[in-house]
Amino acid sequence: MADAAGRGRPVVVAVDEQSEIAIDLDRWARLAGDSLVSSGVTAGELNLLFVDETVMTDLNREHMDEDRPTDVLSFPLDGAADDPFGENLIGDVVVCPVYADRQAADHAGDRGHDGSLDDELALLIVHGVLHVLGHDHAEPDETERMQAAELELLDTHHRGSRRS
Numbered sequence: 001m002a003d004a005a006g007r008g009r010p011v012v013v014a015v016d017e018q019s020e021i022a023i024d025l026d027r028w029a030r031l032a033g034d035s036l037v038s039s040g041v042t043a044g045e046l047n048l049l050f051v052d053e054t055v056m057t058d059l060n061r062e063h064m065d066e067d068r069p070t071d072v073l074s075f076p077l078d079g080a081a082d083d084p085f086g087e088n089l090i091g092d093v094v095v096c097p098v099y100a101d102r103q104a105a106d107h108a109g110d111r112g113h114d115g116s117l118d119d120e121l122a123l124l125i126v127h128g129v130l131h132v133l134g135h136d137h138a139e140p141d142e143t144e145r146m147q148a149a150e151l152e153l154l155d156t157h158h159r160g161s162r163r164s
Contacts, residue, residue: 008037009033010042010043014050017050018096023097036133050094056099070099071099071100077089077092103120126153135149
């Protein structure tokens with residue numbers, strides 16, 4: 001779990017509900033939290049879930065009418081402004097590591113992606129966080145803005161940490 005929201009940082013609750021690929025929950029929660037803070041979010045709670053292909057297929061079918069697994073799904077939530085607990089829910093980002101592993105090599109060379117599962121998971125988490133924050137890629141201009149935001153966040157919080 002990331003730092004407490006009371007310290008100017010949203011809480012990221014990361015849960016690994018799959019067993020095929022080892023996941024460093026603290027690392028990925030930190031990336032999601034850093035991405036939120038860099039995007040101006042300083043409070044609230046985001047859930048980051050890692051699931052298997054069966055669960056991802058079920059979620060994709062239920063929410064997107066697609067009867068297949070996918071790499072990442074995002075579910076933005078609006079917390080009530082008068083929440084008595086002071087914790088607005090930001091949303092959920094759901095990632096399928098097995099699916100990500102299968103497609104990672106396809107992204108090699110694209111905007112700094114090295115083709116590894118590590119880079120793919122980072123991309124999917126940042127992509128999911130941006131969707132939760134309202135970014136989209138339905139139109140070319142939206143795609144350009146979202147990809148620029150992804151690249152900036154990945155360079156700052158993922159690739160930059162590899163150089164340190």
